[in-house]
Amino acid sequence: MNYQIIWSDFSHKQLDAIFDYYSKKVNKKTATKIIKKILSEVTVLRQTPFAGQIENTLTDRKISYRYLVCTNYKIIYSIIEDAQVIKIADVFDTRQNPTKIEREK
Numbered sequence: 001m002n003y004q005i006i007w008s009d010f011s012h013k014q015l016d017a018i019f020d021y022y023s024k025k026v027n028k029k030t031a032t033k034i035i036k037k038i039l040s041e042v043t044v045l046r047q048t049p050f051a052g053q054i055e056n057t058l059t060d061r062k063i064s065y066r067y068l069v070c071t072n073y074k075i076i077y078s079i080i081e082d083a084q085v086i087k088i089a090d091v092f093d094t095r096q097n098p099t100k101i102e103r104e105k
Helices: 009-025 028-046 098-102
Strands: 004-007 065-070 073-080 085-093
Touching: 004 009, 004 028, 009 028, 009 085, 028 065, 028 073, 028 085
Parallel strands: 004 085
Antiparallel strands: 065 073, 073 085
């Protein structure tokens, strides 16, 4: 069983923001390394989509969300089992106020 991984527009914007931040604050090499690590972490979901824990701050949503942790980031995703799709909804910096995770996506 090999799930397809789809990134939402919102999650793409988050990756861009992470890259821009580290490019300016540190350097592009570090920014690239962080993005590659996040992308690599997500690939585990192809084989084991339920590897992540349930995201408790989003349990009131119609869609069930799970997450993986990669360094300072929570990779928030949902599983569409019948289509064998993993949808990455957000890449959330865990150093932010946790209530920000409930923002609209």
